[in-house]
Amino acid sequence: xxxxxxxxxxxPEEKKMTLRQRLFVLFTHFYLFPLAVVAVFPLYWLxxxxxxxxxNILRFPPQWFPDPITIENYQRLFIxxxxxxxxxxxxxxxxxxxxxxxxxxxxxxxGFARLNFLGRNIWFAVVLATLxxxxxxxxxxxxxxxxxxxxxxxxxPLILPFFLGxxxxxxxLLRQFFRTIPLEFDEAAKIDGASNxxxxxxxxxxxxxxxxxxxxxxxxxFNWNSFMxxxxxxxxxxxxxxxxxxxxxxxxxxxxxGNTGAMMAxxxxxxxxxxxxxxxxxxxxxxxxxxxxxxxx
Amino acid sequence: xxxxxxxxxPPNRTQRGGRLRVALRKNFGGYxxxxxxxxxxxxxxxxxxxxxxxxxxxxxxxxxxxxxxGLENYQEMFGNELFYTSLYNTFYYTFIAVGLQLIVxxxxxxxxxxxxxxxxxxxxxxxxxxxxxAVGLAYLWMWIYNPEFGLLNAVFDAIQxxxxxxxxxxxYAKLAYIFMSLWGVGGTMVIFLAGLQGIPEVLYxxxxxxxxxxxxxxxxxxxxxxxxxxxxxxxxxIIGSFQIFTAGFLMTNGSPQHSTLFYVLYLYxxxxxxxxxxxxxxxxxxxxxxxxxxxxxxxxxxxxxVYYEN
Numbered sequence: 160x161x162x163x164x165x166x167x168x169x170x171p172e173e174k175k176m177t178l179r180q181r182l183f184v185l186f187t188h189f190y191l192f193p194l195a196v197v198a199v200f201p202l203y204w205l206x207x208x209x210x211x212x213x214x215n216i217l218r219f220p221p222q223w224f225p226d227p228i229t230i231e232n233y234q235r236l237f238i239x240x241x242x243x244x245x246x247x248x249x250x251x252x253x254x255x256x257x258x259x260x261x262x263x264x265x266x267x268x269x270g271f272a273r274l275n276f277l278g279r280n281i282w283f284a285v286v287l288a289t290l291x292x293x294x295x296x297x298x299x300x301x302x303x304x305x306x307x308x309x310x311x312x313x314x315x316p317l318i319l320p321f322f323l324g325x326x327x328x329x330x331x332l333l334r335q336f337f338r339t340i341p342l343e344f345d346e347a348a349k350i351d352g353a354s355n356x357x358x359x360x361x362x363x364x365x366x367x368x369x370x371x372x373x374x375x376x377x378x379x380x381f382n383w384n385s386f387m388x389x390x391x392x393x394x395x396x397x398x399x400x401x402x403x404x405x406x407x408x409x410x411x412x413x414x415x416x417g418n419t420g421a422m423m424a425x426x427x428x429x430x431x432x433x434x435x436x437x438x439x440x441x442x443x444x445x446x447x448x449x450x451x452x453x454x455x456x
Numbered sequence: 457x458x459x460x461x462x463x464x465x466p467p468n469r470t471q472r473g474g475r476l477r478v479a480l481r482k483n484f485g486g487y488x489x490x491x492x493x494x495x496x497x498x499x500x501x502x503x504x505x506x507x508x509x510x511x512x513x514x515x516x517x518x519x520x521x522x523x524x525x526g527l528e529n530y531q532e533m534f535g536n537e538l539f540y541t542s543l544y545n546t547f548y549y550t551f552i553a554v555g556l557q558l559i560v561x562x563x564x565x566x567x568x569x570x571x572x573x574x575x576x577x578x579x580x581x582x583x584x585x586x587x588x589x590a591v592g593l594a595y596l597w598m599w600i601y602n603p604e605f606g607l608l609n610a611v612f613d614a615i616q617x618x619x620x621x622x623x624x625x626x627x628y629a630k631l632a633y634i635f636m637s638l639w640g641v642g643g644t645m646v647i648f649l650a651g652l653q654g655i656p657e658v659l660y661x662x663x664x665x666x667x668x669x670x671x672x673x674x675x676x677x678x679x680x681x682x683x684x685x686x687x688x689x690x691x692x693x694i695i696g697s698f699q700i701f702t703a704g705f706l707m708t709n710g711s712p713q714h715s716t717l718f719y720v721l722y723l724y725x726x727x728x729x730x731x732x733x734x735x736x737x738x739x740x741x742x743x744x745x746x747x748x749x750x751x752x753x754x755x756x757x758x759x760x761x762v763y764y765e766n
Contacts, residue, residue: 184572184573187567187570187572188572188574190567191567191568191578194567194578194582195577195578195581195582198581198582198584198585198639199581199584199585201585201596201597201600201607201639202584202585202588202596204596204599204600204607205592205596205599208599216605217604217605218605219604219605219609219610220610220613220614221605221607221610263492263493263496266489266490266492267489267490267492267493269489270485270486270487270488270489270490271490274485274486274489275482275486276482276483276484276485276486276487277479277482277483279486282490282494285497286493286497289497289501290692290695291695291747291748291751292501292505292744292747293695293698293699293720293743293744293747294699295699295701295720295723295724295740295743296505296508296740296741296743296744296747297500297501297504297505297508297740298724298727298740299504299508299511299727299733299736299737299740300503300504300505300507300508300511300737301500301504302727303507303511303733304499304500304503304504304507320496320500322492322496323492323493323495323496323497323499323500324492324493324495324496324497325492325493330493355485355489359489380587383589384589384590384591386590386591386701386702386705387701387702387724391728402589402590402591403591405591406591406706409595416602416604416605419599419602419605422595422598422599423595423596423599425592425595426589426591426592426595426596427592429589429591429592430588430589430592433587433588433589434584434587437583437584437587441580
């Protein structure tokens with residue numbers, strides 16, 4: 160698709176390696192492997208602590224491998240908190256918002272990339288400028304606005320904005336990618352009498368799968384991890400997404416090192432879907448990132 | 457006069473109507489497609505941004521009508537010690553963290569940008585920490601920094617260094633946050649990786665023919681070709697770091713001695729704990745101006761060091 164890349168994966172003609180090259184590969188693994196262990200270790204620490212007994216958690220020097228393994232921390236978490244409700248809430252919010260953002264951002268990006276209209280460049284500059292506006296700057300007036308509409312303590316403030324635009328970064332990303340598809344596609348379809356919407360949906364969008372995967376994964380992770388908005392907009396415990404839910408309860412009476420096990424269990428459970436999502440889309444994801452012209456060109 | 461007008465208007469109007477119709481038809485499609493964003497922009501971005509200006513001039517406890525107080529909120533802000541403390545904490549965090557993040561992310565991107573069997577394993581391993589939810593991240597690192605049972609002190613014990621109180625000590629707390637942020641540079645790293653893969657192989661070959669060793673190739677090919685990506689990461693990194701909130705809110709909530717009272721945490725407290733919406737809006741606008749200021753400065757300076765093809 161692009162010019163030959165410096166870091167593409169091993170090419171087939173390179174099957175026969177010289178001794179020098181073999182040594183080089185070995186050396187690379189020799190220093191990369193410890194680095195990878197260091198990078199992943201905190202994650203291992205999170206998960207392994209979550210399956211330790213309380214007595215083994217509060218030990219110094221620490222127990223490197225959980226022995227024996229227990230699920231008591233998970234049991235405690237579900238008994239003391241409506242954890243499964245929070246989890247379900249997060250799923251609904253994340254899926255709705257991601258769906259809205261992906262749909263809306265691709266429509267808008269198509270408009271900016273493929274259609275001519277008065278003021279297009281100015282509006283696109285405005286899209287990019289909104290990247291500069293921190294969420295925290297808008298949170299108070301948004302709170303007032305949502306209250307005016309009567310949407311406080313509902314999920315609407317967490318979902319609706321994603322249907323309206325889908326995020327400046329996503330629009331930017333998708334527009335860049337739309338522009339890499341030859342214009343002849345559109346023109347040929349137009350001669351055959353296809354409408355804009357049809358060109359968008361049937362001709363261009365199927366070509367966008369890798370970058371759509373990036374948008375879906377980024378947006379889903381963003382929403383799943385989102386903290387400040389639900390903290391501000393939702394009051395009822397049963398309506399909270401899991402990120403804010405665990406904070407509310409664990410910060411109260413259950414706080415302290417004695418409750419570390421439950422905290423680690425909760426953190427593990429909130430992390431697993433994100434890692435699974437990434438694992439499933441990994442191939443598309445890496446491909447998409449490389450192809451999107453994220454490189455600022 | 458009126459007869460004249462009546463006589464003159466009809467043809468004129470049809471003409472104008474025709475042109476208008478053509479213009480409408482030409483522009484209608486585009487505006488239809490960007491309409492969702494336009495509505496969202498006015499409702500949830502531009503509207504609130506202007507709303508924040510208005511709110512910053514009133515005293516409002518959220519119940520009852522707002523009271524016009526003019527510049528009082530700003531006077532209070534500039535006279536409040538916590539404003540300067542939170543600003544200092546945030547600048548301290550941002551400039552050190554973003555600098556280190558760029559270095560670590562670039563180094564990581566360089567080592568995973570190799571044609572070696574199994575390299576994808578390392579790419580995933582380095583990237584995955586960056587997608588851990590902020591809440592999980594906060595609890596995990598609280599546990600790692602725990603003075604009594606924490607992993608970090610275990611490591612320090614093992615290499616015979618004195619144990620520390622990390623996030624519970626004013627002089628280390630911010631550094632602990634910075635260190636923690638380095639664990640999550642995977643996103644920046646991947647963007648660097650994409651940039652590295654966009655550098656044409658030809659340039660390296662040409663440099664090698666000219667006798668450039670790896671350092672010279674890095675210094676005179678990689679770095680110049682990568683400056684647009686460095687710039688991109690720098691701008692977004694600074695905007696993002698100014699907004700540090702979740703970790704600070706959960707781990708130390710501003711303590712010890714306000715050493716981790718970051719700006720947005722202060723803003724959040726003023727608004728949703730002290731219920732001073734007017735004052736908090738003044739803080740919000742100040743933050744917006746600071747972010748815009750630093751972004752514009754970077755764009756200004758970028759001409760001196762960012763290399764663009766064409």
